Amino acid sequence: MPEIAPELPFTASDAESREKLLAKVKPVEAPRRELVTGDKDFHWVTEKVCGIPESKTPRWWWIMFCVAACMATFTLAGLTWLVSSGVGVWGLANPVNWGWAIVNFVFWIGIGHAGTLISAILCLLRQKWRVSINRAAEAMTIFAVVCAGIFPLFHVGRVWFAWWLFPLPNANWIWPQFRSPLEWDVFAVSTYGTVSVLFWYMGLIPDLGTMRDRALKAGKLIKAWAYGVFAMGWRQSNRHWRNYEMAYLLLAGLSTPLVLSVHTIVSFDFAASQLPGWHTTIFPPYFVAGAIFSGFGMVLTLMLPLRAVYGLHNLITQYHIDCMCKIILATGSMVGYAYMMEFFIAWYGANPYEGFAFINRALGQYAWSYYIMVGCNVISPHLFWFKAVRENTALVWIICGFVNVGMWFERFVITVTSLANDFLPSSWGYYSPTIVDIFTFFGTFGLFSVLFLLFVRFLPMMPMGEIKAVMKQGDAHGHGTGTQAVPHDVHGKGGHH
Amino acid sequence: MAHAQDTYGILAEFSETPAFYEAVGKVKDAGYKNFDCFTPFPVHGLDGQMGLGRSKVPIFTAIGGVTGFCTGTLITWYMNGLDYPLIVGGKPFWSPIFPFPIMYELTILLAAFGTLFGMFAMNLLPRHNHPVFEYEDYIKCGDDTFFLVIEKADPQFDLEQTKAFVESLGSNKVEVLKA
Numbered sequence: 001m002p003e004i005a006p007e008l009p010f011t012a013s014d015a016e017s018r019e020k021l022l023a024k025v026k027p028v029e030a031p032r033r034e035l036v037t038g039d040k041d042f043h044w045v046t047e048k049v050c051g052i053p054e055s056k057t058p059r060w061w062w063i064m065f066c067v068a069a070c071m072a073t074f075t076l077a078g079l080t081w082l083v084s085s086g087v088g089v090w091g092l093a094n095p096v097n098w099g100w101a102i103v104n105f106v107f108w109i110g111i112g113h114a115g116t117l118i119s120a121i122l123c124l125l126r127q128k129w130r131v132s133i134n135r136a137a138e139a140m141t142i143f144a145v146v147c148a149g150i151f152p153l154f155h156v157g158r159v160w161f162a163w164w165l166f167p168l169p170n171a172n173w174i175w176p177q178f179r180s181p182l183e184w185d186v187f188a189v190s191t192y193g194t195v196s197v198l199f200w201y202m203g204l205i206p207d208l209g210t211m212r213d214r215a216l217k218a219g220k221l222i223k224a225w226a227y228g229v230f231a232m233g234w235r236q237s238n239r240h241w242r243n244y245e246m247a248y249l250l251l252a253g254l255s256t257p258l259v260l261s262v263h264t265i266v267s268f269d270f271a272a273s274q275l276p277g278w279h280t281t282i283f284p285p286y287f288v289a290g291a292i293f294s295g296f297g298m299v300l301t302l303m304l305p306l307r308a309v310y311g312l313h314n315l316i317t318q319y320h321i322d323c324m325c326k327i328i329l330a331t332g333s334m335v336g337y338a339y340m341m342e343f344f345i346a347w348y349g350a351n352p353y354e355g356f357a358f359i360n361r362a363l364g365q366y367a368w369s370y371y372i373m374v375g376c377n378v379i380s381p382h383l384f385w386f387k388a389v390r391e392n393t394a395l396v397w398i399i400c401g402f403v404n405v406g407m408w409f410e411r412f413v414i415t416v417t418s419l420a421n422d423f424l425p426s427s428w429g430y431y432s433p434t435i436v437d438i439f440t441f442f443g444t445f446g447l448f449s450v451l452f453l454l455f456v457r458f459l460p461m462m463p464m465g466e467i468k469a470v471m472k473q474g475d476a477h478g479h480g481t482g483t484q485a486v487p488h489d490v491h492g493k494g495g496h497h
Numbered sequence: 498m499a500h501a502q503d504t505y506g507i508l509a510e511f512s513e514t515p516a517f518y519e520a521v522g523k524v525k526d527a528g529y530k531n532f533d534c535f536t537p538f539p540v541h542g543l544d545g546q547m548g549l550g551r552s553k554v555p556i557f558t559a560i561g562g563v564t565g566f567c568t569g570t571l572i573t574w575y576m577n578g579l580d581y582p583l584i585v586g587g588k589p590f591w592s593p594i595f596p597f598p599i600m601y602e603l604t605i606l607l608a609a610f611g612t613l614f615g616m617f618a619m620n621l622l623p624r625h626n627h628p629v630f631e632y633e634d635y636i637k638c639g640d641d642t643f644f645l646v647i648e649k650a651d652p653q654f655d656l657e658q659t660k661a662f663v664e665s666l667g668s669n670k671v672e673v674l675k676a
Contacts, residue, residue: 042537042641167572175576179585184598191602195609202613210639217636232623235630236638238534240620242544246552247616251609254558258605265598465538476518476540 035129035470038314042468045315049207049460049467050214052310057457060309065453071446078440079154087157089436096419096431101151103411104441106266107294108148108448109189110287110407112196113259114295115141119199120255123248129323131466132315136306136455137299138200143451144298145193147444152185154440181268188265195258199251201230206244207460209234263287270414277357277418280345286338290407293331293377296324297403302452304397306461315462318391325384325396328403332381335410339378357418365430366417369409376406505628505676506532506648507660509668510637514540517643520666521546524645527662531651535629535644554615561611562604569600628674646674 036045082089092099115137122130156162165186167176176183208231215224234240267287270278300321307316346358361370380402383389390396421428455461468474511517518540524532525548534543570593577583578591593600617623629635629646638644645668647659656673664671 046537046640167576173581175581177583177585178573178577178596178599181598184602187599187602191606194606198609198613202616206639213636213639228625232617233625233627234622235627236535236537237620237629238536238540238543238547239549240622241536241539242549243552243554243616243619245539246554247612250555250558250612254605254609254612258602261598261601261605468538469541474514474538474540476514476542476546478515 032472033319034472035131035317035319036314036467037317040314040471042471042473045464045467045471046210048312048315049462049464050211052456052461053211053458054214054218061453061457065450068446068449068453072443072450073446074439075150075441075443075447078436078438078443079150081436082154082440083159087155089434091431091433091437093429093431095422095427095429096416098415098419099431100412100433100437100441101155102269103408103415104444105148105151106287106411106415107408108144108151108444109192109266110263110291110294110411111298111404112141112144112148112192112295113263113288113291114299115139115144116192116196116199116255116259117292117295118299119203120252120259123252124256127323128470129320131470132312132462133299133303133320133324134466135200135203135459135463136303136461137295138196138203139452139455139459140295140298140302141196142193142200143448143455144295145189145196146451147448149189149193150440150444152189181265181272184265185269188262192258192262195251195255199255202244202247202251203463203466204459205231205234206236206465207463209236210464211460260288263291275418275422276351276353277361277414279354280342282338282341282345286335289331289334289338290377290410293328293335293381294404294407296328296331297400297407300324300328300396300400301404304393304400306456308393310461312462315467321393321396322390325390328400329381329384332377332403336378339374353423357421360421361413361417364417364421366413366420369413370417373406373409373413376402377410380406503676504649504656505674506646506650506654507656507663508629508632508672508674509645509663509666510634510670510672511643511645511668512641514643516667517645518543518546520645520668523666524647524663527653529647529651529653531648531654533646533648535638535646537639537641537643540643553619554612557611557615557618558608559611561615562608564611565603565605565607566600568607569596569603573599628676632672632674649676 090099090101092101115134118130118137119134119141122134153159153162156165164170165176165183176186178184208227212224212227212231215221215227264284264287267283271280271283273279303316304321307313343358346354349355361367380399383395383399389399416431420431509520511520517534517536521534521543525546532547534540534547536543573596574591577596582590584590588595629638629644632644634642645663645666647654647663649656653659660671660673
């Protein structure tokens with residue numbers, strides 16, 4: 001048979017083994033982005049990450065801690081005032097009976113979502129850059145949920161009956177009503193908080209083991225004992241890593257539908273009602289996008305100063321910042337789209353009440369808050385289209401501040417404008433917070449900061465094992481960062497690639 | 498063997514991931530079964546190289562998830578449908594639709610607990626003592642060194658022969674680990 005194909009230096013056939021074919025083709029190594037820059041080795045990572053909690057407490061830490069603790073007392077004062085007097089000390093009055101408390105709750109819960117997105121969804125999507133920020137972001141999630149939980153807890157009025165929210169037998173012989181989205185919220189938020197703690201804790205176990213061993217070697221027995229109790233006797237065995245990695249993957253797989261459900265259910269608190277401005281089907285995806293948007297704003301707000309203070313530039317590189325800015329840009333665009341779509345549907349739906357609710361948002365008595373929201377959420381993230389902006393760390397930090405402010409105002413706009421001007425003009429009102437509202441909310445930033453500072457001080461801020469695994473030295477076959485490398489000879493089964 | 502009673506196994510240190518990975522493959526190919534690796538991070542593909550099968554943790558996750566789903570179904574049915582039925586909007590007292598978020602969240606909650614505790618159970622943790630902790634340089638396996646330990650419990654284990662075999666694998670340091 002005559003040769004038809006032009007003469008090639010190689011031919012591919014099914015009979016040929018993969019190794020032979022690769023030897024002939026000699027594929028070029030795909031360039032892989034270095035996630036740890038500066039040609040560092042494993043030991044450097046250990047010293048860098050463990051060095052932070054092991055070193056002497058820096059002076060700035062004490063100053064920040066004292067300031068944060070003082071701020072946190074404002075929440076304590078606000079809550080004491082509330083509990084000793086009643087919910088009437090808040091600015092709630094007919095027709096606005098849902099004010100700052102729900103706004104602050106949704107704001108803080110939303111902040112948490114970025115942590116879970118980084119630890120779970122980016123894990124499933126194999127975004128290896130997540131490794132240096134996931135621990136701190138997960139901590140942020142947990143502390144944000146703590147701050148969020150305060151508001152509905154105290155909004156029940158008689159906080160000592162808050163346990164009636166849970167399906168526990170009580171003296172009245174009644175049970176929760178499971179048709180209510182508020183009851184769904186109880187389950188969603190408490191599950192979210194619990195699973196976030198479990199996931200965070202499991203990620204910490206190997207590093208706690210390392211902290212324990214280092215403390216023991218340094219002769220600090222109390223420290224070694226404290227870390228050791230929580231390290232559960234972790235000994236870096238690969239027979240353990242195998243189960244650990246599977247558990248990690250499963251928790252990532254469980255947290256993904258969880259995080260999407262949490263803000264969906266939070267949005268049901270609004271969307272399942274009949275109120276124009278709330279009763280929309282776009283709420284679940286729009287709330288989830290907004291939550292991730294605000295959460296990444298907070299991650300960058302926290303990580304950029306930490307990176308500067310502790311010199312973590314080789315671990316949180318410009319690439320990491322770029323990625324996060326792009327996620328803010330993407331989710332910010334989704335939020336902007338949702339704002340437009342709400343207006344479109346209000347017009348297209350031809351419901352005069354809904355039409356009024358949206359016109360009133362933009363032109364009514366709360367128009368000032370609407371334009372703060374649009375300015376911060378729709379306009380500011382679009383600066384991230386420009387590389388020069390993403391590379392200007394100070395500017396990124398400032399824009400993230402705008403994102404945080406904007407997302408708080410978004411919840412304010414949704415909650416308050418819809419309630420203040422409802423069906424009957426005779427019952428319209430104007431809502432303003434009282435000093436107790438302001439104290440309680442202001443203080444939660446202190447509480448959040450206290451918790452985050454304690455985390456930075458006592459726990460390894462980054463997962464050392466995960467970072468080492470994505471370094472180029474960590475690849476068993478000597479391929480770049482080893483993230484997508486497929487081994488040429490896999491003996492047996494069990495290695496998941 | 499003179500020191501057979503107080504020997505746990507033979508430990509070899511490696512500092513490069515590829516060399517360590519190759520060595521582990523050779524130990525498996527030599528027919529050893531009771532050996533373990535101690536690594537600063539989960540080395541990609543090492544489970545296959547050691548001849549380990551798939552982890553059993555998902556079984557615990559599944560048990561947790563099914564328990565959570567059934568719990569959610571049962572409590573909502575009992576509370577809203579049987580023990581304290583409420584008429585809301587003239588709808589049935591209980592249906593699987595309205596309490597679905599409860600079932601969903603409890604499925605995830607108990608599956609997550611199952612996963613974490615399943616991981617501990619499969620790893621036989623907590624266990625705060627182990628011969629490898631007694632190794633003088635144990636701290637290095639949490640930092641930048643890979644340990645390969647062939648245990649005396651292995652049927653093929655012979656102090657002299659196994660030590661010679663391990664020394665041929667290109668390790669930086671070979672030590673006998675005390676029990």
